[in-house]
Amino acid sequence: MPLKVLIIGAGVCGPAFATLLRRADPSLSAYEITIIERAPKLRETGLQIDLRSQGIPIVRKMGLMDTIRRRAVPESGVAFVDAAGRPFATFGKNDSGHGAQAMTSEYEIMRGDLVDVFYRASLGLSADDDDEGEEPSTPNVVSNGNVRYEFGVTVNDISQHDDAAVDVAFSDGRTARYDLVVGADGQSSRTRRMMLGGKEASDACFKPLDLFTAFYQIPRTPADDSWMNCHVMRGRRAIFTRSANVKAPTQVYMAIQTSRAEDAFGLSTARSVAEQKETFAQAFADQHGWRVDEFVDALKNKTREEDFYATEIGQVRCRKLVVGRVVLLGDAGYCPSPITGMGTTLSLTGAYVLAGELARHGRDGVPEALEAYARGVRPFVDEAQRLIPGLPRLLYAESRWGVWILTTVVWLMSKLRIVDLVFKLAPENSGGLQIPEYPELNLSS
Ligand SMILES: Cc1cc2nc3c(=O)[nH]c(=O)nc-3n(C[C@H](O)[C@H](O)[C@H](O)COP(=O)(O)OP(=O)(O)OC[C@H]3O[C@@H](n4cnc5c(N)ncnc54)[C@H](O)[C@@H]3O)c2cc1C
Incomplete structure (x- = not known):
């Protein structure tokens, strides 16, 4: 049997x-x-x-x-971009066939x-x-x-x-x-x-990690390349894009670091997809650097419900x-x-x-x-x-000054290759x- x-x-x-x-x-x-x-x-x-x-x-x-x-997906690595869209720190993938994977895996x-x-x-x-x-x-x-x-x-x-x-x-x-x-x-x-x-x-x-994210896709533009782009903003917010898969639309990830108790945007209480879309669009509406306006506009007006997914990040x-x-x-x-x-x-x-x-x-x-x-x-x-230790909180900044410190640290890490050391500490x-x-x-x- x-x-x-x-x-x-x-x-x-x-x-x-x-x-x-x-x-x-x-x-x-x-x-x-x-x-x-x-x-x-x-x-x-x-x-x-x-x-x-x-x-x-x-x-x-x-x-x-x-x-x-x-x-x-042949992603080259991770690039941090400033408000003008200029990459100021890059971290390539490890495709040597040895050692652990970097931020972008092979x-x-x-x-x-x-x-x-x-x-x-x-x-x-x-x-x-x-x-x-x-x-x-x-x-x-x-x-x-x-x-x-x-x-x-x-x-x-x-x-x-x-x-x-x-x-x-x-x-x-x-x-x-x-x-x-x-x-x-x-x-x-x-x-x-x-x-x-x-x-x-x-x-x-479920152990919340005080991080709320939304994922969706937008049509590709000529600016979209094989790098994952990250743009950090005050108010503990960040937007990431990934576009190395040339056959697919560009992926947009919005992230906000906040606890359920402090949640000023109502991310933890938005239930329907329409509510979640609206909440994330509102949460980024005051930001105008890089391509943030374009991403907010796409989220409000163009993203189909089935192409949108929002979740509270945590561990089971x-x-x-x-x-x-x-x-x-x-x-x-x-x-x-x-x-x-x-x-x-x-x-x-x-x-x-x-x-x-x-x-x-x-x-x-x-x-x-x-x-x-x-x-x-x-x-x-x-x-x-x-x-x-310190993740994900350390990756987000509350004030303009905090963003300056964060981006300077990221720049130094890319110049001095400190990230290789940090990855050695990763559980992997x-x-x-x-x-x-x-x-x-x-x-x-
Ligand atoms: C739609 C979707 C999109 C995702 N997107 C991402 C992403 O962009 N990035 C990322 O890192 N991770 C993403 N994940 C999570 C990722 O797939 C998992 O973390 C990981 O791969 C482990 O997979 P899993 O099989 O345990 O769970 P999952 O891949 O989540 O699969 C669970 C499956 O169970 C099904 N299911 C749920 N409840 C029931 C039920 N009651 N009865 C029957 N079936 C049920 C779901 O529809 C799903 O197909 C996504 C998961 C889903 C479901």
Whole structure:
């Protein structure tokens, strides 16, 4: 009898985990994998994400590195620009093939591309194939072999029986029993809420980092090049743009460093996308340096709701990753936040360790595998969640004078190459944790 696995969430680590289980099961008889996604189709949205430290060997072992390199965004590095748009400090990427990644990784990729790579791999499709798997029986189902995706579905309820089976009630009224339920449903995971017994316990896992961000895209202009541009402003505000992907629009990121208690702009209370757009546009309306007017105007008048995404930056610190046969994976259990740059890598490490332990312990050893996963992934989580002291507060300035000090420090760092030293302090470099080997996964060595 195959192990019936339900994965909730077809983001980055859900499909990556399914791919790893598929590789461990060449006869397609050990696992029966269902992945449900709340969105009506694969959510190929999101801006640039990257692979770092452990994420690189994991993707290499999965045999997907060439595919990812083909789709990588060739960003040159990070440039800080002044109010006239002149770059005054630049930090190039490390493409030497040695040492840790710099601010810009060698493996920058659009989130949608990475999601698509794992989605295809999990269905056993070739990377650039147009084939979308077996003819869907309904428009929202795609399957191939032992992997089946169901879109436009979520879970309403989960109940466990004697730690041996999980009954799941779906949003479309169906119910089904699984041997294992994996919550890979991101930072605001509903699986976490159900697993921990309520919203309060789940919310308590979220540690805000006093930073609010909005991401959106605008049409490219001739000024957009392969550098990520950063412009810092008084009032603890900054705008970043990324445009190295010449086939895509320019990405704009607005960031405001404030706590929920001090939140003068109402960022923490804006709920609908329209409210969030308006709040961010207002928050930057008094700034006119560089291209800020253009970005505010685009946000107010041109950005489509589906191209806009605002979030409070924080970390998910959930000590309990497993309850019975329900387990949390990726951002759902241990989002380290985008300021660490480790979200994607950590979610892949989790997928690798969970798949490895399941393959190692076999059908009858699921509880032992889950225990080994929770234990095995913890050092990687602790390392990725360690923040450089003072971040993100130190990257933002309240007054004009503060902006002057900040930009002078950034200029000095670029001239004296101090940033290389700072990166040596980053968790990515300090721990040197190696991923365990799992021959049972049948990956390349
Ligand atoms: C739309 C989107 C855009 C993003 N853009 C960026 C970005 O620009 N930069 C960045 O650094 N990070 C971004 N992220 C986060 C980044 O993908 C993750 O931090 C990281 O890759 C770890 O991935 P994950 O698989 O754990 O979570 P995610 O990639 O967040 O995937 C979670 C998936 O679960 C689905 N889901 C959520 N709730 C349910 C539910 N109740 N039932 C079924 N499915 C559910 C979501 O739709 C999503 O597809 C984005 C995430 C999303 C969902």
